[in-house]
Amino acid sequence: MVTLATDATLGLTNLDDEITVDELELEGELPQWLGGSLLRTGPARWDLGEQTVNHWFDGLAMLHRFTIDGGRVSYANRFLRTKAFEGAKDGTVSYREFATDPCRSAFQRVASLFDPGSTDNANVNVAKIMGKWVALTETPLAVAFDPETLATLGVTKIPATTGGLAHPHGDGAKAMSMGVHMTGRPAYRLIEDDRVVAKLPVRRPAYIHSFAMTERYAVLIEHPYTVNPISIPLSNKPFIEHFEWRPQDGTRFVVIDRHSGRHVGDWRGDPFFVFHNVNAFEDGEDIVIDLCAYENAEIVPALGLARLRAGEPIPKAYLERFRLRAGGAVERTRLSEESLELPRIDYGRVNTKPYRYVWGTGAHSDFVDTIVKVDVTTGETRTWSDGYPGEPVYVGRPGRDEEDDGVLLSVVLEPERGASSMVVLDAATLTELARARVPHHIPFGFHGQFSRA
Numbered sequence: 001m002v003t004l005a006t007d008a009t010l011g012l013t014n015l016d017d018e019i020t021v022d023e024l025e026l027e028g029e030l031p032q033w034l035g036g037s038l039l040r041t042g043p044a045r046w047d048l049g050e051q052t053v054n055h056w057f058d059g060l061a062m063l064h065r066f067t068i069d070g071g072r073v074s075y076a077n078r079f080l081r082t083k084a085f086e087g088a089k090d091g092t093v094s095y096r097e098f099a100t101d102p103c104r105s106a107f108q109r110v111a112s113l114f115d116p117g118s119t120d121n122a123n124v125n126v127a128k129i130m131g132k133w134v135a136l137t138e139t140p141l142a143v144a145f146d147p148e149t150l151a152t153l154g155v156t157k158i159p160a161t162t163g164g165l166a167h168p169h170g171d172g173a174k175a176m177s178m179g180v181h182m183t184g185r186p187a188y189r190l191i192e193d194d195r196v197v198a199k200l201p202v203r204r205p206a207y208i209h210s211f212a213m214t215e216r217y218a219v220l221i222e223h224p225y226t227v228n229p230i231s232i233p234l235s236n237k238p239f240i241e242h243f244e245w246r247p248q249d250g251t252r253f254v255v256i257d258r259h260s261g262r263h264v265g266d267w268r269g270d271p272f273f274v275f276h277n278v279n280a281f282e283d284g285e286d287i288v289i290d291l292c293a294y295e296n297a298e299i300v301p302a303l304g305l306a307r308l309r310a311g312e313p314i315p316k317a318y319l320e321r322f323r324l325r326a327g328g329a330v331e332r333t334r335l336s337e338e339s340l341e342l343p344r345i346d347y348g349r350v351n352t353k354p355y356r357y358v359w360g361t362g363a364h365s366d367f368v369d370t371i372v373k374v375d376v377t378t379g380e381t382r383t384w385s386d387g388y389p390g391e392p393v394y395v396g397r398p399g400r401d402e403e404d405d406g407v408l409l410s411v412v413l414e415p416e417r418g419a420s421s422m423v424v425l426d427a428a429t430l431t432e433l434a435r436a437r438v439p440h441h442i443p444f445g446f447h448g449q450f451s452r453a
């Protein structure tokens, strides 16, 4: 039995039940225009029996669906039926996860050089790519699923996902992604649909979780958290523990023309660490990139499961703007003093363009306990705090003129009830409009998308 140090750690305990609820208990009123499904993925089982995984990121993937229809909300949750899920039935990890390795003999490690057997434990994000809903993790294996039943349809070959990034850009039909090719001659790759647009050799690749995109450019933010890839395959250390924080290397902004694949150039700036890009755009000759910046890579071990379950504080990220000047200078500005992670924007309308609003999660205590809205043009910041909210997914009102005319959907852990709800906030004011109560807790997850009815 796991001992919980704080009430937030309920979000880091296994959820075993899979349920379907036709109508959740609803408080408040949903906007009449709002219809569709919030689809989310996240880890839901960390204690496998004999083995407990090392990191928040390594729990077995579960899908969640909240469907809003005619003022009512239904809910379902299902584990992804993957090789990783089946393999864990013996109580141990079967594939190399982010920070947890299966126990392997020297012979098995050598054998895995020829069949790396990437994990398909797709607990990071969901996306609609080339018409298919897939769950993604940081390997080339995208797992297709039925958005209604949440049934697993199996690993699917979607070329744009082969880079191993769980944050592709795209509009549901086309997709653009980046990847780090670690074997053979290591290289960064920019991929559009089934075409490798650019391939840039790199000696020490960085850990890359997302990338920035403007109308003309793709920008890879190579923070100084890098690896010598030769060290990975044969070792018995988990994947991420091979990466080293080398602040003396600074951060390189690698700019690629995303249409021709030409390497336009590199800009160099101070060291920082980033998981999530927010938005980027061109401003005359400058490239403007907004992202959630950490001081260093300490966030990676800080999200280790034992540390989180012990209630240890986690480093905070801040919304920062990096302006790449034509002459090579990089200007850095903090846009808000509220911490901000798991950022969302009015993606369909403002991605790659000048824009105004970012929503995300923030922390006033030792864990994520706040939803934050920032006006990037003025720095004006609003917050909403209650329980432990997850990523706020923005859904715009059809026909809107204002960028914040819509709602935010966030799964909030309510510690006093020992369960979670989907909370609906007014995206402009952060006023709570409605709350749909789920009968169980939903383990803290990462990302979701809204599929309109």
Ligand SMILES: [Fe+2]
Pocket: 124, 166, 167, 209, 275, 276, 446, 447
């Ligand atoms: Fe992410």
